[in-house]
Amino acid sequence: MCGVFGIIGDYSPSKAREALKRLAHRGRDHCGIVEGEGYFLSHQRLSITDAHTRSHQPMCRGRVLISFNGEIYNHTALRETLHLTHWETDSDTEVILAAYERWGIACVNHLEGMFAFALIDGDKLYLVRDRFGKKPLFYHQNVDTLVFASEIKAIKPFLSSVRMNDEALHSYLSFLAPTPPHTFYQGIEKLESGEWLCYEHNKVTKHRYYNVLERSFPMISDRNEALERIEEELYRSVGARLDTNVPVAALLSGGLDSAMICAIAARQGKKLPVFTLGYDEYSAYDERVNAAITAEYLGLEHTEVIISQNDFHEHLDELLIHMDEPLNDPAALPLSLLMKKIGSQGYKVVLSGEGSDELFLGYRQYFEYFDIEKAASLHHKNWLKKYFHSHFSMNREWEWYKRVFDESLLFRTSGEKFTDLQQNKLLRRNVRDNESLRFLQEYREIFEQSGHNDPSMWYSMIDLKLFVGEHFLAKLDRVSMAHTIEARTPFLDHTLAETVLSIDPVLRIGNGQTKTLLKQVARNYLSDEIINRRKKGFANPYMEWLIASGRLELIREVNDKTGLFYPEVIEEYLDLARRGKFKQHVWGLYVLSHWIKRELL
Numbered sequence: 001m002c003g004v005f006g007i008i009g010d011y012s013p014s015k016a017r018e019a020l021k022r023l024a025h026r027g028r029d030h031c032g033i034v035e036g037e038g039y040f041l042s043h044q045r046l047s048i049t050d051a052h053t054r055s056h057q058p059m060c061r062g063r064v065l066i067s068f069n070g071e072i073y074n075h076t077a078l079r080e081t082l083h084l085t086h087w088e089t090d091s092d093t094e095v096i097l098a099a100y101e102r103w104g105i106a107c108v109n110h111l112e113g114m115f116a117f118a119l120i121d122g123d124k125l126y127l128v129r130d131r132f133g134k135k136p137l138f139y140h141q142n143v144d145t146l147v148f149a150s151e152i153k154a155i156k157p158f159l160s161s162v163r164m165n166d167e168a169l170h171s172y173l174s175f176l177a178p179t180p181p182h183t184f185y186q187g188i189e190k191l192e193s194g195e196w197l198c199y200e201h202n203k204v205t206k207h208r209y210y211n212v213l214e215r216s217f218p219m220i221s222d223r224n225e226a227l228e229r230i231e232e233e234l235y236r237s238v239g240a241r242l243d244t245n246v247p248v249a250a251l252l253s254g255g256l257d258s259a260m261i262c263a264i265a266a267r268q269g270k271k272l273p274v275f276t277l278g279y280d281e282y283s284a285y286d287e288r289v290n291a292a293i294t295a296e297y298l299g300l301e302h303t304e305v306i307i308s309q310n311d312f313h314e315h316l317d318e319l320l321i322h323m324d325e326p327l328n329d330p331a332a333l334p335l336s337l338l339m340k341k342i343g344s345q346g347y348k349v350v351l352s353g354e355g356s357d358e359l360f361l362g363y364r365q366y367f368e369y370f371d372i373e374k375a376a377s378l379h380h381k382n383w384l385k386k387y388f389h390s391h392f393s394m395n396r397e398w399e400w401y402k403r404v405f406d407e408s409l410l411f412r413t414s415g416e417k418f419t420d421l422q423q424n425k426l427l428r429r430n431v432r433d434n435e436s437l438r439f440l441q442e443y444r445e446i447f448e449q450s451g452h453n454d455p456s457m458w459y460s461m462i463d464l465k466l467f468v469g470e471h472f473l474a475k476l477d478r479v480s481m482a483h484t485i486e487a488r489t490p491f492l493d494h495t496l497a498e499t500v501l502s503i504d505p506v507l508r509i510g511n512g513q514t515k516t517l518l519k520q521v522a523r524n525y526l527s528d529e530i531i532n533r534r535k536k537g538f539a540n541p542y543m544e545w546l547i548a549s550g551r552l553e554l555i556r557e558v559n560d561k562t563g564l565f566y567p568e569v570i571e572e573y574l575d576l577a578r579r580g581k582f583k584q585h586v587w588g589l590y591v592l593s594h595w596i597k598r599e600l601l
Contacts, residue, residue: 024044027043033058039120041065070115105196112240123201126197129193136150143202174418174420175417194210220499221507229503248348249272251338256522259530260353274300275305328417328584366414385402415463420434473489546587
């Protein structure tokens, strides 16, 4: 993992170097700069593959120059495909350059792994983000210059002023994170997953090169074949992510996903050291007991990391500043503290279980949506439609039924938080019902043109694109790289994902239980006790700690100065949070208020 930063156009060398320093945490093994008239390309290196100095970046091949962040797991196989007589390094970076020399920008279709890179070829600059968005890339364009970086903090110095992007605000309230191309900073945009950008003669063009549903035909309808293919691809994916000479650890919760990664690694002869979060005063959130059982079952070295209320208060401000912009995920701070512990013990790579829930239907609410979809076929739904419209409720079930009776899109990601009507009630501006659908419209059109019609395929597709790509993976990248750690996600191997989504939805849904197929595969590796545990997720006592600290007053303070929200609705949400309801709504308002205070007030 590394940090990418560059400028195409006129620039100040000293200002460029100062901006680059803001990415030092992403790679402390080497800082490389290549510059010339009209371009500045740089790289902060965390050495993983071929740690020798010969593989420092930026790297040049002929007239092509690259700064690359990520890992290409099939780089050895690509070397054989490319049939070059001489290689200068053993790095995956050189393989990308050779692949580009052979296939042009279509080389991205040959890369397996996680990546974001900037590639300069004469007058052309390409910015590329991997298929699922594991690695980020942001950019800022003005009249005759393009600035790009792995994190927003390196681009901010090039803004003439800081202004909030209203589209980012609305999509953040709706979906926990700004949807592409938006960020909270007017003038800074981000690539979406599976997209590349070309900048030539001051003009930006974009191309979406990957859609997971395009690769999911023909359907696998035999259950045994489906199980064999899942196990085969998951085994291969884990193995590819273990192929490194640096120390590797794994995150271990009490759940199935992390247990499966560790079990498959152990089957391949790699007993990974594992790390688990715990909270002494809040047993309802604590997974240490279950994680310890899994670790003992697999014979793994197990480290428990205890987080206290003092830890929360001591590190929260620092974490929110580091994140650059609002991201509504209360697990970001605990995960950051866990990564800090892992990094302090010398590990450079950690395996994590993101993507499994979305591929294998691991959320209970997916099945609730399946049931509600059936209400669309009711013969007398017009009466119900009128009833729901005249009896507003804050509860999500009310919103779901209203959508079905209105014949509007029901499922809008598992990360949907503030509905449009909730936002209309909260914000001192008019928000029309279904207004947030504009952030999903392009993806919905892609789905409708895909030939799929089962709702489960839409659920997985849009969750992989936004809930995973812009929420979970944004969090994972920021907090792991804050401690100079490369996080690898075996479930988000694109061939594995394509395989799972090629399975007949009837098999994927099964008997209505979550992760039916993955649980069946897991019986080859884990005990029934581990497989059948109730899912906890990455829960933590964030709201209890926020309330105890008095930090919630920040929401009122910022609102008094901005007038962004109706005060009485803010009080309603705060009261609900104290009673254990709408907690993530309020966390999202707190994180937003924190950003507004430090950037706009």
